[in-house]
Amino acid sequence: MNHWSVRYIGLPWESGAQGPDAFDCWAFVRHVQREHFSRMLPVISVDAHDRAVVRTEFVVNPERARWVPVTRPVEGDAVLVYKGNAADHVGVWIDVDGGKILHAAPGIGVVSTSTKALRRLGWNPIEFYRFMGG
Numbered sequence: 001m002n003h004w005s006v007r008y009i010g011l012p013w014e015s016g017a018q019g020p021d022a023f024d025c026w027a028f029v030r031h032v033q034r035e036h037f038s039r040m041l042p043v044i045s046v047d048a049h050d051r052a053v054v055r056t057e058f059v060v061n062p063e064r065a066r067w068v069p070v071t072r073p074v075e076g077d078a079v080l081v082y083k084g085n086a087a088d089h090v091g092v093w094i095d096v097d098g099g100k101i102l103h104a105a106p107g108i109g110v111v112s113t114s115t116k117a118l119r120r121l122g123w124n125p126i127e128f129y130r131f132m133g134g
Contacts, residue, residue, distance in 0.1 A: 008102065027104070028104035029091065032076075033092070041063060058080065070128050078090060081123040081124075081126050093128060100114055
């Protein structure tokens with residue numbers, strides 16, 4: 001695969017890490033948005049090990065107002081995934097092999113995963129959001 005995302009595959013996940021050698025999921029999305037799509041997103045400091053805090057932050061953080069839901073993602077769109085009934089994780093849509101989510105996964109690191117594979121792992125629903133600025 002000759003895509004810009006390859007350089008990130010395998011970098012470690014670490015709670016609170018802001019890159020460039022390790023990331024939590026939001027820090028990774030911030031990094032990719034800045035480096036590849038010229039979008040500046042805010043630092044959101046939460047303990048990524050505290051799933052309740054992460055889930056609350058996805059709902060209440062004002063950054064969410066700058067993103068609108070879409071049904072067909074394009075490269076660079078944010079991907080919000082759920083465990084159960086609450087948003088739990090975020091990544092970036094990439095146009096590779098029919099579309100994949102590039103994300104920093106706890107305990108795994110940066111990977112690209114199909115929506116089908118994420119659903120098999122219990123991440124459902126999967127929602128796509130496009131940056132509208134503001």
